[in-house]
Amino acid sequence: MKRTYLGEFEEIVLLTVAVLGQGAYGVAITDELDRQTGRAVSISAVHAALHRLEEKGMLSSHMGDATAERGGRRKRLFSVTALGSRTLQEVREQRNRLWDSIAPQSLPAFGIVM
Amino acid sequence: MKPDLKPPRWAERLLEFFCAPHLLEEVQGDLHERFQRQAMLFGAKIARQQYAWNVLSFIRPFALKRKKSEYPSTYLYRPDMFRNYLKIAVRNLVKNKVYSFINIAGLSAGMAVAILIGLWMWDELSYNKYHQNYEKIVRVMQHVTNNGEVQTWPNTPLPLAEELRKSYGSDFKHVTVSQDAYSILSYGEKKFSKKGAYFEPQITEMLTLKMLKGTRNGLQNPNAILLSESVAKAFFGEVDPLDKIMKMDNQTDVKVTGVYEDLPANSDFHEVTFIAPWQLYYNNNEWVRTMADPWRPNAFHIYAQLIPNADITTVSYKIKDAKLNKVSKELAKKKPEVFLHPMSKWHLYSDFKNGVNVGGKIQYVWLFGISGLFVLLLACINFMNLSTARSEKRAKEVGIRKAVGSVRAQIVYQFFFESLLMVFFSFVFALLLAQLMLPFFNSVADKTMSVPWGNPLFWFTGFGFSLLCGLVAGSYPAFYLSSFQPLKILKGTFRAGRWAALPRQVLVTIQFTVSVTLIIGTIIVFRQVKFAQNRPMGYNSNGLVTLPMYTSEIHTHFDAVKKELTKSGAIIDMAEAGSPPTENYSSTSTIEWKDKDPNLSVDFQTIAISFDYGKTIGWSFKEGRDFSKEFSTDSSGLILNEAAVKFMGLKNPVGETIKWYGTSNKVIGVVKDMIVQSPFQQVKPSIYHLTPYPGGVIIVKINPLASAGKALSEVETVFKKFNPSQPFEYQFVDEEYAKKFDNEERIGQLATFFAILAIFISCLGIFGLASFIAEQRTKEIGIRKVLGASVTNLWQMLSKDFVILVIISCVISAPIAYYFLQEWLQKYTYRTEISGWIFAVAGFGALVITLLTVSFQAIKAALMNPVKSLKTE
Structure with missing residues (x-):
């Protein structure tokens, strides 16, 4: 099945936007990524990914409100579009299918086997 | 949050510069938010570093790329608009006749000179290339x-x-x-x-x-x-x-x-x-x-x-x-x-000094090339100056154009279009002018050049150069005028800033620096020529004529010819010599004398002469006597010049014996130095000796009482009688002598030409500027007059600015001129001094010319009735 290609980083950013819900904007996404994955990403990388995702139609955005610490500048708030949501879903199903078709014991064991 | 906590300014500026406008708000907001938190957590220093780093990391394609405007962009090359530009350009030309004239006349004069200089340089550089084995x-x-x-x-x-x-x-x-x-x-x-x-x-x-x-x-x-x-x-x-x-x-x-x-x-x-x-x-x-x-x-x-x-x-x-x-x-x-x-x-590298090639005519190629370029530059400066000075007048037009929808690029095009139009007008005039000046230029430069109308390279260079000229000259007005903000102009609050006149002043200073330098150069070249011309020649060239001897007929009948001509009163004397007094072809190294240092190497000029040579050319004796037919021993006698005596170091030269090629000769006299070769160099040691048949030329002294033309026709008749096979030819010695200054005089003439042109173009420029400034300050002048200013006050006020610029130019040009002319004079042994008064005269001259030019406009403005100037609105 053909769908728009989604890079690994893009996928994580898209998921983070979904996690954050109403308050997804640059700084918040960066912080959330840091907390969830431990990856120290630069703001510019996040912005670039967001920009790309919006171009691909998986995110939509609108300008939010301004705060004093931003020097009176507004935030751009992102939300996942239907296309984005469907893509995420498809990616997840694909992964699940792959997981399901792995024969037991074909992955080397590590830690506690559940 | 501390209010004074700010991210580094330069990083802010940088971000604002490179980031696409539609992204700037969110990006900057995010960065600030991050900055504030970092500052709280780690302190201001780290936060600043982080901020700068973050900004730098935003230099990536997505942030750099500008979003396309939602509105359709204006089509920049509409033929309609070009028609409009043409119309406005022509109207402007016709409306401001004086400006147009100054612009076009100045520029075409500059270009015509550039064309001529270009042709001359081309001619010089292509010397000898006719021969295909040129390289070898x-x-x-x-x-x-x-x-x-x-x-x-x-x-x-x-x-x-x-x-x-x-x-x-x-x-x-x-x-x-x-x-x-x-x-x-x-x-x-x-x-x-x-x-x-x-x-x-x-x-x-x-x-x-x-x-x-x-x-x-x-x-x-x-x-x-x-x-x-x-x-x-x-x-x-x-x-x-x-x-x-x-x-x-x-x-x-x-x-x-x-x-x-x-x-x-x-x-x-x-x-x-x-x-x-x-x-x-x-x-x-x-x-x-x-x-x-x-x-x-x-x-x-x-x-x-x-x-x-x-x-x-x-x-x-x-x-x-x-x-x-x-x-x-x-x-x-x-x-x-x-x-x-x-x-x-x-041709271009023919001079040697101490065994090293030191250039030659190539210096003139450079000199004139640079002068020509400067003249062209001056003309371009005029163009730029007048256009920018008029900018305030055209500011309203720019404002209205912008208000009805012109984008900046269109205004830029418009002004480029106008300047190119002017430049091409000028180019056409320049071609005509060059064609007209070519005969004069050819005679000064001693060339036979013609404008290569059929040569595509010529047209290519010509048009290319015009285009460049137009772009350079038009660039300043184009970018300056198009940067005006329409709102300010139309509201009438537009004011050219304090520094608006500065570029103009710098350009005027450059113009006058070039002009004053050229004036100083001209004066010094002419003084150098005069200096050498004032050197005593050592003989009297008046009425002296030389006639080449190709065959021996006249020599054989020498006495008969001489008798016939003196009897008829055409000439007063006649002699033979190996070469004319203005040249010499033979020299010797085999001279020995008493107490000669054996290591000294000798190079003496030897001049073969007949009896009466000295009387004919009118040399003057320092010691001893001339050759005489009464002394039979004179055939082995010698006459030296002062330089030879000095070279040999003889105390009492007369009577000394000198060995020449093994034969002993007695010195019978010493004559004052005569200038034979270059009048700018030292006279060479020379020996005059009697020879039965010197075989070079006949020299006659025309009777000062007879007219030269009549005397010569008589000489011709007699010469023809004795030597019918030879065409009659003669040369006046004073004319030949004058030719020794040709090179220097040519430089002088060209320098004068350049200096006059430079002054002319510069004056055209300040004339235009002065009239513009007077016009601009009409109201001010009116009010000053009402309040009691005199015409003198106003004249001073208007002239002062220009006078200051010219004085600055004089100060700059003096060392430049001194340096280059000192260099030029080095190659002459006999050279004039560069004295201070030359600089003073040149500066004073420039000042007077400036004052005259400016005063015309200043006084005109100052004499205007204030009622008139204040009433008009």
């Missing part, structure tokens, strides 16, 4: 050391040619000896004396002569001659000249074996109008065949062509000692060093 042809020359001073001679001894062929033959394709020829050619009744040269047969291949008749093998037979096209025409008209028998110098029969295309004026051989075989010269001149030491007389030119893959410098080094190895011990003292001077350098 050389002249064999030598450096000779005379008492520590290295002299460079273009002439060489005869056996050197054979030596080069024999010992270094593998590097040379052709070697030829040459001798200048100045002969009477005759065919039937027709007789002309023509300049030509004797060469060995290979010369035709070396110079790649274009043979119109016959072949390049024409010189094999010693009694052959090749004629140039113009000489062949003069003798034979339409008749085929091949195989016709002509007579040379009324004695030798020669057969025409070919006709070659005339050599162009920019070839060093352009005066060679006929070529005779070297063998003929050898056969006809006994002295060449019977030279005691053939290595001694340096009386021949040697030209050579190298083999295709030989390097001139290498070969030149190889043959260095070709002469030294062969000459006698005495001649070896002069350390003759043979070298090759490549054809590409003959």
Whole structure:
């Protein structure tokens, strides 16, 4: 099945936007990524990914409100579009299918086997 | 949050500069938010570093890319708009006639000069390129050391040619000896004396002569001659000249074996109008065949062509000692060093000082090239200045254009279009002007150039240059005017800033710096010429005429001719000499005297003369007496000049015995130095000796009571009677002497021309500026007058600005001019001083001219009735 290609980083950013819900904007996404994955990403990388995702139609955005610490500048708030949501879903199903078709014991064991 | 906590300013600026406007708000907001938190957590320093780093990391394509405007962009190249630009440009031209005139006249004058200079430089740089072997042809020359001073001679001894062929033959394709020829050619009744040269047969291949008749093998037979096209025409008209028998110098029969295309004026051989075989010269001149030491007389030119893959410098080094190895011990003292001077350098790099090439005419190519460029620059500056000065007038137009939808690029195009239009008008005028000035320019520069109308390269350069000129001149107004904000202009709050006039002032200063420098240069060049002209000549050139002697008829009947002419009152004296008083061809190194330092090497000019020579040219004695027929011993007597006495260090020269080539001679007199060679150099030590047949020229002194024309026609009749075979030719000595200043006078004339032009263009510029400023300040002047300012006050006020600029220019130009002229004067032994008053005069002159130009406008404005200027609105 053909769908728009989604890079690994893009996928994580898209998921983070979904996690954050109403308050997804640059700084918040960066912080959330840091907390969830431990990856120290630069703001510019996040912005670039967001920009790309919006171009691909998986995110939509609108300008939010301004705060004093931003020097009176507004935030751009992102939300996942239907296309984005469907893509995420498809990616997840694909992964699940792959997981399901792995024969037991074909992955080397590590830690506690559940 | 501390309010004074701010991210680094430069990073902010950088971000605002590169980030696309539609992204800036969110990006900057995010970064600030991050910054504030970092500052709280880690302190201001780290936060700042982080911020800067973050900003830098935003330099990536997505942030740089600008979003396309939602509105359709204006189509920049609409023909309608161009029609409109044209219309407005023409209206502006017609409305401001004075400005238009100043602009176009100034620019076309500048361009015309640039065209002429360009043609001249092209001509100079393409010298000798007519000859296809240009790259490989050389002249064999030598450096000779005379008492520590290295002299460079273009002439060489005869056996050197054979030596080069024999010992270094593998590097040379052709070697030829040459001798200048100045002969009477005759065919039937027709007789002309023509300049030509004797060469060995290979010369035709070396110079790649274009043979119109016959072949390049024409010189094999010693009694052959090749004629140039113009000489062949003069003798034979339409008749085929091949195989016709002509007579040379009324004695030798020669057969025409070919006709070659005339050599162009920019070839060093352009005066060679006929070529005779070297063998003929050898056969006809006994002295060449019977030279005691053939290595001694340096009386021949040697030209050579190298083999295709030989390097001139290498070969030149190889043959260095070709002469030294062969000459006698005495001649070896002069350390003759043979070298090759490549054809590409003959014309432009012909000067040697102490054995090193120090350039030559190339300096003038640079000098005039730069001057021409400066004149053009001045004209461009005018254009820029006037356009920007008028900007306030056109500001409203720009405002309205912008308000109704012009984008900035359109305004830029409009002004470029206008300036290009002006430049092309100017180019057309410049072409006309150049064509008109060309005859004058040719006569000053001693050239025969023409505008190459048919040459695509010329048009290409011309248009290319105009385009460049238009873009350069138009760039400032275009970008400056288009940057105005329409709102401000239309509201009337537009004010040119405090610095708006600064570029204009800088440009005016440049203009006057160039002009004043040129004025100083002109004055010094003329003073140098005057200085040398005021040197005493040592003889009286008034009414002195020389007549070349090609054959011995007049000599044989010398007394009869002289008697007849003096009796009729045409002349008062007559003598013979080896060379005219303004030239000398022979010199000697074999002079010995008492107490001579054996290591001293000698180079004395020797002048062969007859009795009455001194009386004829009117030399003056310092000591002793002239040759006289009453003393039979005078045939072995010598007369020295002061320089020779000084060189030999003789206390009592008269009566001393001097050995010349082994023969003892007695000094009978010492004459005051006479300027024979360059009037800018020292007079060389010279010896005058009596010879039964000096064989060069007849010198006559015309009777000052008779008119020169009548006297000469009488001389002609008598000469024709005794020597009917020779065409009558004569030269006035004072004219020949004046020619020694030709080069310097030419520089002076060109410098004057440039200086006048530079001043003219600069004045046009400030005239325009002054009138503009007066117009701009009309109201101010009106109010000042009402409040009681006098005309003098106002005149001072308006002129002051320009006067200050000119004074600054004078201060800048003085050291520049001093530096360059000091350099130029270095090459003259006799040179004038650069004194302070020259700078003062030049500065004062520039100031007066400026004041006159500005005052016209200033007084006009100051005299205006204030009622009129204040009433108008």
